[in-house]
Amino acid sequence: MRNWPQHTQFFNHCINMQKKQSVSGSEGVVQIKTPPLLKEKIIPDTAKILIAGNERCFIKSMQKLLVQQGYESHIALTVQETVALLNQYRFEVIILDLKVVEIGGLQAMEHIKSKQRTSKLIMLSNNSIFDQVVWALRQGANDFFRTPYSPDELLCSIDKMLSRKAVAKRSQRKHDQLLNSEILHRFMINNSPDVIYLLNQDGQFSFFNNRVEKLLGFSREELLGKHYSTLISPEDLEKSRYVFSERRTGQRAAKNVELRLQQKKNGASHVSFKPLYVYVELNAIGVYRDNKENREKIFLGTYGVVRDISERKETEKQFHHQLYHDALTNLPNRSLFQDRLRLALIQARRYNQSLAVMFLDIDGFKAINDSFGHALGDKLLQVFSVRLKSCLREGDTLARISGDEFTILIPQVTSRKDTKKIAQKIIEEFKVPFKMERIEITIGVSIGIALAPGDSDSDEELIQNADLAMYYVKHHGKNGFAYYEDSERQLDHSSPPGEGEEYKAPLKN
Numbered sequence: 001m002r003n004w005p006q007h008t009q010f011f012n013h014c015i016n017m018q019k020k021q022s023v024s025g026s027e028g029v030v031q032i033k034t035p036p037l038l039k040e041k042i043i044p045d046t047a048k049i050l051i052a053g054n055e056r057c058f059i060k061s062m063q064k065l066l067v068q069q070g071y072e073s074h075i076a077l078t079v080q081e082t083v084a085l086l087n088q089y090r091f092e093v094i095i096l097d098l099k100v101v102e103i104g105g106l107q108a109m110e111h112i113k114s115k116q117r118t119s120k121l122i123m124l125s126n127n128s129i130f131d132q133v134v135w136a137l138r139q140g141a142n143d144f145f146r147t148p149y150s151p152d153e154l155l156c157s158i159d160k161m162l163s164r165k166a167v168a169k170r171s172q173r174k175h176d177q178l179l180n181s182e183i184l185h186r187f188m189i190n191n192s193p194d195v196i197y198l199l200n201q202d203g204q205f206s207f208f209n210n211r212v213e214k215l216l217g218f219s220r221e222e223l224l225g226k227h228y229s230t231l232i233s234p235e236d237l238e239k240s241r242y243v244f245s246e247r248r249t250g251q252r253a254a255k256n257v258e259l260r261l262q263q264k265k266n267g268a269s270h271v272s273f274k275p276l277y278v279y280v281e282l283n284a285i286g287v288y289r290d291n292k293e294n295r296e297k298i299f300l301g302t303y304g305v306v307r308d309i310s311e312r313k314e315t316e317k318q319f320h321h322q323l324y325h326d327a328l329t330n331l332p333n334r335s336l337f338q339d340r341l342r343l344a345l346i347q348a349r350r351y352n353q354s355l356a357v358m359f360l361d362i363d364g365f366k367a368i369n370d371s372f373g374h375a376l377g378d379k380l381l382q383v384f385s386v387r388l389k390s391c392l393r394e395g396d397t398l399a400r401i402s403g404d405e406f407t408i409l410i411p412q413v414t415s416r417k418d419t420k421k422i423a424q425k426i427i428e429e430f431k432v433p434f435k436m437e438r439i440e441i442t443i444g445v446s447i448g449i450a451l452a453p454g455d456s457d458s459d460e461e462l463i464q465n466a467d468l469a470m471y472y473v474k475h476h477g478k479n480g481f482a483y484y485e486d487s488e489r490q491l492d493h494s495s496p497p498g499e500g501e502e503y504k505a506p507l508k509n
Contacts, residue, residue: 047162048089052076053097053124058147062095065151071158086111091119093158098125098136109139120161124149133188195280195306198287201299203228203245215278215308217264233260233277246284246302253285258309279313280306326400328378329385337399337407341459344411345452355452356419358408359466360388360426363444363478365404376436383434384443391426407463413451416483423447423481444479446470455484 049071053059059075066073074089076082079100085091094112101109112121122143123136136144143157189196190210198207204227208220216231223231232240236259243254260277284304288297324336332340341357348355362384369377381404388406389398397409410419426445433440448470450462465484473482 047071047092049073049093049095049158050076050082050085050089050091051095052082052100053095054078054099055097059097062154065155066158069155083111086115091116093120093122093161095122095124098123113140120158122154122157134185137184192305193307195308197304197306199228199245199302199304201301203302206301215280215306216261222264231261233262236260240282243282243284244302244304246304247286247299249286249288253283255283257282257284261306279309281309282306329382329400331385331389331406332397332399334399334401334407337397337401337409338459338463340397341409341462344409345457345459348411348452349457353411354413354454356410356413357450357452357462357466358410358419358423358481359448359450359463359470360406360408361446361470361474362404363446363474365443368441368443372437372439379436380434380441380443383436384430387429388426391422391429407466416451419449419451420481423449427479427481446473446478447481448473448484449481450484 049066051059051062051066051073052075054077056077059077063073063075074085074091076085082096082100094116096112112119120142121140122145123139123141124145124147125136126147133144142161145154145157192209192211195211195215196207196209197205197212200206204225205223206225208223210220212223213219228240228244229237232244239257240259243257244259246254248254259280259282261280263276263278265276282304284302287300287303289300291298324333324339325331326333344355347353365377365380368380381400385398385400385406392398392408393410395411399407399409401407408422410422413419426447430443430445433442448466448468450456450465450469452462455465456462469482469484469486473480476482
């Protein structure tokens with residue numbers, strides 16, 4: 001079983017050399033008369049190679065590689081073409097992509113077995129799960145490569161097959177015996193990229209391959225005889241109850257079940273930096289043997305395959321974070337803020353509580369952007385959000401809506417005094433200038449406040465009402481705060497209050 005990266009430089013060199021050489025034959029068969037590109041080798045005149053696959057570019061590139069080495073190669077893109085060529089020629093080597101078999105290539109496999117008994121068979125696959133590899137070997141494959149393959153390794157394999165054909169014939173019987181031996185099976189299992197395990201009838205581990213120690217930090221000896229539940233995260237224990245120790249078979253068996261498995265504390269250095277639990281994907285199936293006394297089969301235990309999906313889960317986590325957070329400030333965005341506001345409103349109604357929404361805007365931010373550039377403006381937004389967050393409680397939510405506009409969710413408000421203290425604290429905090437790139441920038445903030453359920457019990461209306469109250473502050477001196485309720489009362493106000501004070505006059509038409 002192979003899993004090497006493709007040697008791109010070598011491969012491109014082969015293709016470039018091919019363009020300089022004379023090529024004769026149709027698209028399905030290519031022969032050249034130039035010497036081999038690599039070391040000299042003796043190739044029988046009758047040596048033919050068949051490449052069967054359903055991806056034209058892939059098999060054509062492999063054909064070019066073989067042509068450079070002096071081999072006569074034929075290609076087949078469908079099952080019908082494969083069968084036709086098998087009936088027409090005797091091939092020394094057959095390279096077969098497992099996708100052809102999946103599409104309906106069992107007919108091709110039968111032709112290989114019946115009419116190409118002396119041919120050497122190489123199988124390709126973009127996957128290398130244990131069952132697939134064992135199946136390929138049992139079909140008579142002499143070698144197995146996972147794509148993308150290594151050109152050097154493929155050529156070496158073909159060369160050995162052709163130059164040692166006589167020896168291979170004499171040792172065929174030994175090869176078949178080895179194929180079915182426990183040694184080969186254990187070799188394939190222990191070299192699997194996945195954790196493979198067996199459970200007995202009581203749910204206790206009776207076998208692990210070598211992969212378990214690298215993934216979880218436990219040696220096989222530490223786990224054998226232990227119940228599977230000792231490895232399961234407490235949160236996933238109920239979900240794992242009927243899948244980790246699976247008794248079903250066929251389509252009903254457990255497939256692609258996501259779980260968290262416990263890692264060993266203070267384990268080996270290669271896992272010590274990982275979190276306590278690792279995300280895995282589980283496939284499991286019940287194992288039975290026939291009962292000679294009656295038709296009911298006897299349950300022996302569970303065979304399972306565990307695949308590490310930590311990287312995929314981390315990617316999903318990052319994507320989810322980016323979806324609901326502002327890229328510049330790393331604060332929640334509008335979508336996440338509204339989700340939390342809806343949840344807070346439900347809680348407030350259930351427990352007869354109040355909450356507040358603040359809408360903030362930086363005074364004169366456009367002028368700062370125009371004077372010092374957007375790069376400095378972005379940096380100002382970042383440090384502004386950090387300082388603003390320091391003014392809030394742990395349970396409050398600060399979000400960036402757009403540009404220089406921010407919103408704050410304050411749950412469990414008992415009176416106006418709660419929000420008034422926070423608003424005054426924010427205004428006082430930004431009297432201290434920001435030191436940025438050898439300059440000092442002093443800003444003010446205009447704050448609008450809406451309360452629920454008094455002003456509204458709708459998340460969208462609360463944000464809108466707080467926004468209206470903020471605009472009232474903008475039009476009456478800035479750098480202060482006002483409540484939406486006061487704006488609605490349409491009170492006359494002869495002169496605006498001082499900086500940082502509460503505005504109670506309405507927004508006039």
